[in-house]
Amino acid sequence: MQVNKEQLLANNNSYRQTHESSFDFLANTLSKQGVNIKNTVQRLADFQVAIPSWALGAGGTRFGRFSYYGEPSTLEQKIEDVGIIHSLTKTAGAISLHIPWDVLEDYNAIKELAVSNDLVFDAVNSNTFQDQKGAKESYKFGSLSNVNKAVRDQAVGHNIDVVEIGKKLGSKSLTVWLADGSNFPGQSNFQTALQHTEDSLKEIYKELPIDWKMFIEYKPYEPNFYSTVIQDWGTSFMLANACGDKAYTLVDLGHHLPNTNIEQIVSTLMMKGKLGGFHFNDSKYGDDDSTVGSVKPYALFLIFNELVYGMKNNPQNPYPAWMIDASHNIKDPLEDLIQSLEAIQEAYAKALLIDQEMLRSAQLDNDVVLCQEILQNAYRTDVRPLLRQARLNSGGALDPIKAYRSMKVRQKLIDERGKNAVASGL
Numbered sequence: 269m270q271v272n273k274e275q276l277l278a279n280n281n282s283y284r285q286t287h288e289s290s291f292d293f294l295a296n297t298l299s300k301q302g303v304n305i306k307n308t309v310q311r312l313a314d315f316q317v318a319i320p321s322w323a324l325g326a327g328g329t330r331f332g333r334f335s336y337y338g339e340p341s342t343l344e345q346k347i348e349d350v351g352i353i354h355s356l357t358k359t360a361g362a363i364s365l366h367i368p369w370d371v372l373e374d375y376n377a378i379k380e381l382a383v384s385n386d387l388v389f390d391a392v393n394s395n396t397f398q399d400q401k402g403a404k405e406s407y408k409f410g411s412l413s414n415v416n417k418a419v420r421d422q423a424v425g426h427n428i429d430v431v432e433i434g435k436k437l438g439s440k441s442l443t444v445w446l447a448d449g450s451n452f453p454g455q456s457n458f459q460t461a462l463q464h465t466e467d468s469l470k471e472i473y474k475e476l477p478i479d480w481k482m483f484i485e486y487k488p489y490e491p492n493f494y495s496t497v498i499q500d501w502g503t504s505f506m507l508a509n510a511c512g513d514k515a516y517t518l519v520d521l522g523h524h525l526p527n528t529n530i531e532q533i534v535s536t537l538m539m540k541g542k543l544g545g546f547h548f549n550d551s552k553y554g555d556d557d558s559t560v561g562s563v564k565p566y567a568l569f570l571i572f573n574e575l576v577y578g579m580k581n582n583p584q585n586p587y588p589a590w591m592i593d594a595s596h597n598i599k600d601p602l603e604d605l606i607q608s609l610e611a612i613q614e615a616y617a618k619a620l621l622i623d624q625e626m627l628r629s630a631q632l633d634n635d636v637v638l639c640q641e642i643l644q645n646a647y648r649t650d651v652r653p654l655l656r657q658a659r660l661n662s663g664g665a666l667d668p669i670k671a672y673r674s675m676k677v678r679q680k681l682i683d684e685r686g687k688n689a690v691a692s693g694l
């Protein structure tokens with residue numbers, strides 16, 4: 269299904285007056301503080317985040333999985349779901365595929381469907397963390413780092429196949445996340461595992477088209493619980509440097525130990541021109557896959573402060589590839605993704621409001637109190653009218669969640685797909 273434009277317009281009209289008065293008030297207040305409203309709203313409208321094809325179904329834990337019905341069971345249906353989110357939010361103009369969870373047969377039909385939903389194909393993701401049916405070698409003891417060369421070769425070959433698929437779709441980047449590591453002390457030789465990983469990544473890198481990027485994701489634990497080969501940003505950075513200019517580090521918000529200063533990692537990587545990709549989610553304990561901004565919205569704002577600073581001051585860093593990386597256990601994924609997109613836009617808008625010149629001068633004066641005031645004044649501003657205006661200008665919904673519910677999107681999907689459709693993914 270696609271969102272009915274007339275219904276969307278009717279929905280917007282019922283909130284339009286309320287929106288206009290709150291927007292005028294905020295625009296007036298911020299203009300007096302020297303904020304260029306038109307420019308800020310345009311930057312929000314331009315900010316697009318990719319949705320991964322695996323986030324559209326019910327996730328699960330090792331204890332169970334609870335369906336919420338009408339899940340997309342084919343790639344076509346997943347593209348339609350992202351199209352629905354994009355129609356409402358105008359912020360999700362890209363989809364990120366995962367091979368082999370996404371099965372591609374008719375490339376032209378898939379590309380046409382994406383175009384008709386106003387979507388492009390973002391990074392393609394390989395999978396060497398589970399065995400595929402009929403595969404010759406097993407990844408039980410690792411993939412790119414495996415002690416057995418035949419397994420490493422299979423994993424390298426798979427990544428190259430994924431690049432080939434991406435080329436046909438118009439993707440421009442490959443994301444590599446490895447589950448490789450060890451569960452027990454002594455199980456693995458750290459140096460050999462790292463060397464194998466570097467050599468394997470270089471093999472993949474050699475096959476990367478000239479205009480492509482390779483993103484190397486890191487994670488400190490899980491599914492291996494004693495060690496992970498690419499455990500942190502430093503290891504990823506080292507490997508990216510070893511591969512070459514087209515290789516970058518990818519930061520996933522959930523892939524850090526508690527209390528890690530992620531904003532400082534972002535800042536360091538951008539200074540070195542190596543922040544290539546970014547995965548949004550939120551967490552309380554580890555890689556919880558919670559809705560972006562649901563637990564630590566202030567941390568997200570501080571991260572965006574560094575991203576905004578880096579995008580302005582670090583021309584050596586490419587524009588990062590943004591993606592939401594989450595798995596949904598108890599919410600309707602489409603509603604959750606809409607909430608995540610709203611949180612991302614909100615943090616971005618607040619970061620845009622920070623008076624960078626005033627902050628710099630307060631830093632030079634070592635005026636610690638003023639530095640904090642500047643950040644928190646921006647953070648405490650209710651920027652939602654700016655987000656609504658950006659969506660309105662782009663033809664989206666003033667209130668995407670309300671529109672989604674009043675249009676009964678989930679019920680229509682259940683009617684179309686049946687109750688028991690199951691999506692592939694996490």
Ligand SMILES: [Mn+2]
Pocket residue numbers: 485520547593
């Ligand atoms: Mn990720």
